[in-house]
Amino acid sequence: MSIGNRLPTNGTKVVPLGARAMDILIVLVEQANKVVSRRTLIERVWPKRGADDVSLRVHISALRKALAQNDPTRRYVTNESGRGYSFIVPITSPSEGTSEIDFSSRSRLPARLTRVVGRTHAIATIQAKLAAEKFVTIVGPGGIGKTTVAVAVAHEMRSIFNERVRFVDLSPLDASLVAPAVASSFGLAVQTNDVVPALIDHLLEAPTLLVLDSCEHLIEEASALAEPLFCRVPTLHILTTSREALRVEGENVHELSALACPPDDQAISASRALEYPAIQLLVERVRAVRGQFDLVDTDAPIAAGICRRLDGIALAIELAACRVDVYGLAKTASLLDDHLNLSWAGRRTAAARHQTLNAALEWSYGLLDERERLVLSRLGVFSGGFTFKAAIAVVADDKVDEARVSDCVWGLRSKSLITAYGQESRLRLLDTTRAFTLQRLAESDEQNVFHGRHALYFSDLFKQGAAIDVSSWPKALGIEVDNLRAALNWAFSAGGDAKLGIELAAASAGTWMGMALLTECREWMRKAISRIDDVNSGTRQEMIIQSALASCMMFTGGMTEKSYATWAKARLLAEGLKDTEYQLVSLLVLWAHQIRIPNYPEAVELADRCGDVAERSGDRGAIAMANYMRGVTYHHSGRLLEAEGCLELSLHRDDEASRQALIKRFGYDRKADALGVLANLVWLRGSPDHARRLNRMSIAEARQLDHAVPLCVALTWASFNMYLTSPDDDETEALANELVEHAGKYAVESYLGFGLTMQALCKARRGFAEEAAVTLYSGLEKLSAARYGVFNSFMQAELARSTAAAGQPRQALYIFETAKINLDERQWYAPELLRIRGELALGNNEGLAVCREYFERALALSTEQASLSWALRAATSSVIAETSVGRKEAAWKTLQTTYGKFREGFDTFDLGLAKQVLKGSYSHGSVVSAGAGRFVPVKVSIDP
Numbered sequence: 048m049s050i051g052n053r054l055p056t057n058g059t060k061v062v063p064l065g066a067r068a069m070d071i072l073i074v075l076v077e078q079a080n081k082v083v084s085r086r087t088l089i090e091r092v093w094p095k096r097g098a099d100d101v102s103l104r105v106h107i108s109a110l111r112k113a114l115a116q117n118d119p120t121r122r123y124v125t126n127e128s129g130r131g132y133s134f135i136v137p138i139t140s141p142s143e144g145t146s147e148i149d150f151s152s153r154s155r156l157p158a159r160l161t162r163v164v165g166r167t168h169a170i171a172t173i174q175a176k177l178a179a180e181k182f183v184t185i186v187g188p189g190g191i192g193k194t195t196v197a198v199a200v201a202h203e204m205r206s207i208f209n210e211r212v213r214f215v216d217l218s219p220l221d222a223s224l225v226a227p228a229v230a231s232s233f234g235l236a237v238q239t240n241d242v243v244p245a246l247i248d249h250l251l252e253a254p255t256l257l258v259l260d261s262c263e264h265l266i267e268e269a270s271a272l273a274e275p276l277f278c279r280v281p282t283l284h285i286l287t288t289s290r291e292a293l294r295v296e297g298e299n300v301h302e303l304s305a306l307a308c309p310p311d312d313q314a315i316s317a318s319r320a321l322e323y324p325a326i327q328l329l330v331e332r333v334r335a336v337r338g339q340f341d342l343v344d345t346d347a348p349i350a351a352g353i354c355r356r357l358d359g360i361a362l363a364i365e366l367a368a369c370r371v372d373v374y375g376l377a378k379t380a381s382l383l384d385d386h387l388n389l390s391w392a393g394r395r396t397a398a399a400r401h402q403t404l405n406a407a408l409e410w411s412y413g414l415l416d417e418r419e420r421l422v423l424s425r426l427g428v429f430s431g432g433f434t435f436k437a438a439i440a441v442v443a444d445d446k447v448d449e450a451r452v453s454d455c456v457w458g459l460r461s462k463s464l465i466t467a468y469g470q471e472s473r474l475r476l477l478d479t480t481r482a483f484t485l486q487r488l489a490e491s492d493e494q495n496v497f498h499g500r501h502a503l504y505f506s507d508l509f510k511q512g513a514a515i516d517v518s519s520w521p522k523a524l525g526i527e528v529d530n531l532r533a534a535l536n537w538a539f540s541a542g543g544d545a546k547l548g549i550e551l552a553a554a555s556a557g558t559w560m561g562m563a564l565l566t567e568c569r570e571w572m573r574k575a576i577s578r579i580d581d582v583n584s585g586t587r588q589e590m591i592i593q594s595a596l597a598s599c600m601m602f603t604g605g606m607t608e609k610s611y612a613t614w615a616k617a618r619l620l621a622e623g624l625k626d627t628e629y630q631l632v633s634l635l636v637l638w639a640h641q642i643r644i645p646n647y648p649e650a651v652e653l654a655d656r657c658g659d660v661a662e663r664s665g666d667r668g669a670i671a672m673a674n675y676m677r678g679v680t681y682h683h684s685g686r687l688l689e690a691e692g693c694l695e696l697s698l699h700r701d702d703e704a705s706r707q708a709l710i711k712r713f714g715y716d717r718k719a720d721a722l723g724v725l726a727n728l729v730w731l732r733g734s735p736d737h738a739r740r741l742n743r744m745s746i747a748e749a750r751q752l753d754h755a756v757p758l759c760v761a762l763t764w765a766s767f768n769m770y771l772t773s774p775d776d777d778e779t780e781a782l783a784n785e786l787v788e789h790a791g792k793y794a795v796e797s798y799l800g801f802g803l804t805m806q807a808l809c810k811a812r813r814g815f816a817e818e819a820a821v822t823l824y825s826g827l828e829k830l831s832a833a834r835y836g837v838f839n840s841f842m843q844a845e846l847a848r849s850t851a852a853a854g855q856p857r858q859a860l861y862i863f864e865t866a867k868i869n870l871d872e873r874q875w876y877a878p879e880l881l882r883i884r885g886e887l888a889l890g891n892n893e894g895l896a897v898c899r900e901y902f903e904r905a906l907a908l909s910t911e912q913a914s915l916s917w918a919l920r921a922a923t924s925s926v927i928a929e930t931s932v933g934r935k936e937a938a939w940k941t942l943q944t945t946y947g948k949f950r951e952g953f954d955t956f957d958l959g960l961a962k963q964v965l966k967g968s969y970s971h972g973s974v975v976s977a978g979a980g981r982f983v984p985v986k987v988s989i990d991p
């Protein structure tokens with residue numbers, strides 16, 4: 048709603064108002080969402096002559112009619128009995144642009160009823176309390192309308208939160224899935240055991256309304272999640288529905304009462320009865336079924352009796368209304384009374400509200416014919432909705448054939464025992480109805496039969512999904528996740544079919560991973576493995592389950608010994624089954640474990656083994672992957688020329704379909720990684736400009752993919768390479784910051800750790816040594832937990848070098864020695880470790896001879912590795928450190944020769960520094976760290 052120059056608009060339409068109505072509107076919107084007393088309104092609108100309450104009500108009525116022209120279902124002005132009026136729709140000025148009436152699908156709210164009967168006051172009260180206190184729980188018995196009211200409140204407040212409203216139905220979940228379900232509703236990938244920290248960070252971004260519906264069966268878990276979110280996110284508003292209070296800090300309980308019913312008065316008129324919400328609801332629902340229905344005076348006492356008998360519970364009244372069309376009010380009331388009396392027998396220990404609702408459901412069920420009862424009870428095996436095709440496939444048998452099941456389904460739909468929702472025309476039993484039907488099914492001898500048929504149907508469905516393009520899995524099969532959970536729960540229960548559960552787990556593994564529900568996938572795969580016996584052992588199903596479990600363990604917990612052992616098991620199974628695809632994938636991950644530790648000899652062996660499998664298969668993609676693995680291994684172990692050839696072969700001869708299949712199945716892209724590694728390699732070989740281009744290509748490839756890990760990989764190499772080439776460039780820190788943000792969002796701990804270490808190096812360069820050390824060791828802890836140690840020595844050596852450059856040579860040497868860096872280890876950055884150690888020796892007065900030895904070893908190893916960039920740094924440091932004329936001249940010639948081999952990158956720091964040294968700009972007595980981006984003079988005493 049927008050108001051300007053006394054011209055109110057709703058969307059693009061002008062709202063026609065009289066002068067008095069406009070004056071009233073202005074007063075109300077000045078205090079929007081607050082109650083304005085009648086006296087205040089009269090004094091403001093009629094300041095001189097005054098007015099009575101009748102005049103005020105007339106103009107309020109006119110105002111409501113005018114505002115309702117665009118949207119008759121919307122409430123704008125509410126009447127607070129005995130207090131005054133309140134305007135409950137947010138207002139914008141013309142300068143603010145669009146109307147607040149913007150129903151975006153992003154809110155993910157269920158559609159609200161056209162008119163919520165008898166709940167205007169409750170909705171307004173809850174809305175006000177939620178705005179002021181931020182945490183409200185709607186409490187009441189089942190079927191009373193808690194969800195309906197919560198949805199209505201959320202719709203009323205969605206514009207206040209700029210559409211940042213999320214509705215999470217907890218009813219189909221078990222205890223371990225409450226927090227992951229909430230995180231998933233915000234688009235957060237669930238790749239960690241504890242999603243709460245990431246969820247809190249996300250919620251801190253903007254004001255949010257979170258609705259948690261049906262908390263009662265998960266009261267402990269819902270409470271454990273709601274309390275820290277409320278306490279740690281000041282802009283979060285939480286609305287929950289439950290049959291009992293959560294009893295946590297900040298919670299405000301609103302007990303939702305039953306709909307008001309007429310008193311027991313046999314002389315009550317129809318007009319009088321219709322003043323009560325329970326009667327209004329009954330009449331509206333009968334009209335929805337019959338089309339035309341008017342309550343007459345003779346039927347008013349009967350209608351009032353029905354509502355009272357049902358205790359004003361909305362669901363029970365709706366069920367009764369569906370029968371009035373067939374039986375009429377009098378017969379319906381008779382059947383209701385008789386049946387409820389029978390159903391209460393022997394149920395004295397149950398709460399009264401449960402007795403009433405269960406009785407209503409029993410009565411509704413009893414009005415169905417035998418086939419409808421049979422079909423309805425069998426439909427209880429579905430959870431979260433189902434298609435008409437699924438209903439026919441699961442329910443039909445020799446007792447009720449497909450044609451009759453079809454008739455019954457649509458008959459039940461017409462009687463409101465089945466609801467339809469969504470654009471996919473899916474069907475669903477109300478949760479209370481489903482619970483009732485499951486009880487009925489349990490009393491029959493068909494329970495396990497139809498749970499088994501349900502599980503078998505979805506096993507076949509997910510097997511079909513595994514055969515289609517994996518990119519469509521989440522979209523096509525994600526809607527069936529509740530049925531998947533229900534089927535797996537039954538299959539692994541005491542009365543279930545474990546063999547069928549194993550089949551279903553294997554068939555659904557790709558879907559769980561495609562939806563990024565990694566934590567849940569991990570638990571289902573563990574359950575499946577625990578039920579595998581000698582018959583199922585060694586099968587393709589076990590291989591798929593072991594691979595899925597290993598992937599989930601790796602992504603959620605890092606490359607631990609457990610995930611390595613699981614991948615090793617998957618590899619043995621793949622070899623036994625001669626499955627080339629899974630052999631290659633398991634070898635890829637086992638190789639990645641060894642690269643990260645690092646254990647280069649074992650990594651080379653695994654890469655070669657992958658090459659053998661790939662060559663036998665003749666698959667271009669497999670061969671490309673083997674070359675990628677070899678190239679990365681050779682690069683990391685300092686065999687740069689071999690690495691360059693393998694990486695270029697992998698990139699130029701890859702099979703795009705094979706590459707995309709690996710991305711979609713496991714979320715990892717060899718191309719983005721190969722480009723990043725190749726960028727580092729060409730920098731080492733003396734081509735900084737080419738390295739930058741390759742990094743940009745790697746990031747561009749990764750951004751096109753809808754997966755978390757490829758962009759983490761690309762940003763890792765890009766930030767690292769940028770630090771090496773242009774450490775003072777703002778882009779270096781920007782890349783590190785993006786890596787931390789992206790990896791943190793998706794809980795990819797290893798890359799988050801690397802990003803933190805890069806941020807630390809940037810801080811150290813600006814002179815914040817102590818802060819840098821804290822950040823770096825925080826990053827190293829995450830890397831260590833994920834068994835990602837390949838960069839650890841370099842990062843700690845760089846911190847030591849930065850500390851020395853900041854004028855703390857002794858502290859720098861302590862950092863280097865504490866890191867226990869192995870200077871004899873053969874890896875691609877080994878020459879730089881030697882050079883940094885030489886500079887630390889010089890800064891700590893260890894003698895020029897010691898310093899010289901480190902520089903000479905760095906130069907020799909750089910030449911052996913064909914690493915021109917490391918050689919340039921070592922030669923530059925050597926010239927600066929030397930004092931004797933003869934040695935300095937020899938070092939100068941080495942630097943000149945090395946510098947002359949470069950053909951690009953002359954704007955980089957290393958080449959700029961080397962050029963100044965060759966011109967004689969630096970003299971003995973000053974120490975500089977080549978590649979540091981800063982020159983810090985430090986007085987030292989040299990013992991030649």
